[in-house]
Amino acid sequence: MGRRWMMTWALCAAVACGLLWVWPLRDPDRLSAVAAVLGTVIALFGVLSAWAWRAGRGRAHSSSEQVADAAEVLARTVRRQWEEEAVLRQLYDPAPLPLVWSDCSHPGVSDHRQLVGTAVVCRAGDPQELATAFGSLARRRLVVLGPGGSGKTTFAVLLMLALLRTRTTGDPVPVLCSLSSFDPARESAGNWLRRRIAADYPAMADAENYGASVIEDLLTEHRLIPVLDGLDELPERSRAAALASLNDTLPSDTPLVLTCRTADYVRAVAESGVLTGAAVLEPAPVRTSDALDLLRLATPPDSRRQDGWTALAEHLDRRPQAPAAQALTSPLMVALARSVYADHDNDPVELADTERFPTSADIERHLLGGLVPALFRRARRQCPARSWDPRQAHDYLARLAAGMHAQGTYDLAWWRLYQWTPALAGPWRRAGTWAVIMCAGLLLTTSFLVAVLDVPSRPEALRWFPLSVLESFAIVPMLGLSGLISRRERSLTRASAMAALVALSAGLVIPPRRGTTTAALPRRRSRR
Incomplete structure (x- = not known):
């Protein structure tokens, strides 16, 4: 991967040096020819690089040693991450709340006792008791229920830390993922889980050290315990589908921990059925003493x-x-x-x-x-x-909370904050915004060339600038259609076909004008 990036940057540097070497010649015809040749080379390099990367990726299956090494690295990473989080949340300062968790009394939410195993009663404040209770389950599958604020996420974090602290080499690694980003209408639970792990732990995507199939192998060999937090954070229409996807796409003996509010889980189970082989726990009320x-x-x-x-x-x-x-x-x-x-x-x-x-x-x-x-x-x-300033922080947090409420989500995805701005919410609005920015930049550049560098003559600049502005706004349909690819197209084939259509449309919208390189381009005034 590093060599490919080095080759890419070297090619870009060569292209930039070539243009800088030709630019002093001030010959528009030669500049156009060089740019066309370099553009062809860059396009060919990109296609060949993608082909070579995909071909190499298909052959680089993970070995047993690579999977074992990846599991150990992931265990250390996850433990360090959640030990720091436990300090921030003061989970062990001075001690966890002695909350008792036991089998849920609500009928119809748990699987058959023969598939689940023995009854479970444990205290969240005892790491050894937590690890032993989870290990006693027949399939190591657990659903944690409770009302809002009952400590479901805290229980999941304490269970993760207990499993990591008592873990020996070869034991599965618990990995916590928030379910709020899962859309069962677009992808299966297995594909989402693989993508989520790769995004949260980029080291697992290092194909050179661990191979290309390491995440798939970790899941297949039951070396991971997915801890899925917040089924109730999904839209109500998606909860039953998400539960069904977990049953349909993950083997029934895959270790798993799921948290959800009790009422939401009961409704989801009524529509899709129970989580196969999973014990269901709920907390006892906290005693005031x-x-x-x-x-x-x-x-x-x-x-x-x-x-x-x-x-x-x-x-x-x-x-x-x-x-x-x-x-x-x-x-x-x-x-x-x-x-x-x-x-x-x-x-x-x-x-x-x-x-x-x-x-x-x-x-x-x-x-x-x-x-x-x-x-x-x-x-x-x-x-x-x-x-x-706590007052300023309060205002910022209130603004974020209002934005998350308007988006209907409990997960703060900072890379999607642009969607909160109406001017950038839709692809066509973004296309128009970028067209305006391009025109403003073009105006500033032309003004700089005319007023400061005195490169073109003013009549030539006045003829050239309106045509360039029209070209900038002609890009709006291309940018708008491109923004719809990821939203409306599901498969890679259809997305690629639409991208090719957009590129062809752009070429037809902005055809080359005859005489551009000799007449329309600005020329330097002759000086005596």
Whole structure:
């Protein structure tokens, strides 16, 4: 791969040097001839390079040693990635919430007991218990359910870290992928998973070190455990199809972990059936005493906030149905309370004020509102030289949230942010925008040549410029049709045919004008 890039850059450098060598001659006919020859050579080089790359790729199957090496490299990469993420999320500071997970009591969401294995009961805070419970499943397939904020993603991350910490050479590697980018109407679950792994872990796409089929081999040999997070983040019409695609395109003994909200999974199962061979877990409610014990441990022992937690505990003992008690049954709210109160000077006893917080929803809004300022205060302690403004960050996050809500997605894909701009949302609008940019650049270039370099005469420039502007806007149909290739064409064959049609149309739209190279091109004034 590196040699191909070096050859490409060397060819581009040779082309640039050739044009720079011919340019001082100021001969339009020779310039046109050289440009035509170089363009033909570049086109031929591109076709031959693509042909050679595809031919070499088809032969470079991964060996057993390459697959084993790739699995070990991937295991180290994934563990380092999620160990750092666990620190950022404070999952082990001071300890994970002692939440108990057991078989889901909802009927009809789990497969036959003979295919699933024994009943599962485990605590998320015990890595060894998590790894043992997952290994006891007959097919190592697991569905994690729960309402919003119940800790499904946290459970998946803790399970990944437990499997990685207890892993030995040859054991499968858990890899977490967000399902929000999966469209079952366009591709199968297997193809999406291979593409997602290649995008998230580019080292696996290194065909020279690991061969071209390493991701396929890792999946086929069950050396990977896909951890698919957020089935409920897909559009409602796609959830059942996504579940069916998992059953249809992945072998039934492929290790798998899937997370989803309970109500959404029940509806998807009613339409497409259960995930074959998978156990289904759900969490028990968080006990208020466990939540307060964890919050006390997260607070420095000599802090006056310890008295605030004690006062709040006494209040909840007297009023077990208080809004604070209801809010702290959610693992998400416990994590927010830990961020807002444990590391800062805020007094947690304020959560006992029923006049200020008459409902649990009021407490949830209060904790969400205090999260960004609390995190920014923590960031300032780590990087005192930075001058971050939490109010500005709040505005940016609100804008991103509004844009994601308008797009109907929970996944922030930064490379698609241009779609949030109306002027760039559609291919025809982008084509018109680029035509305007080209015309503006052409006007500035011509003005520079006429006014500063005094290269063409003004009458010649005035005749040449309108024709060039028309050519720029003639490119709009070509650019607009090109933008539709990836949106409306599914197969590579049809996309290639449409691309060829667009190129042919562009050649017909902008035919060469007779006498362009001798009459229309600007010439240098003769100087005596």
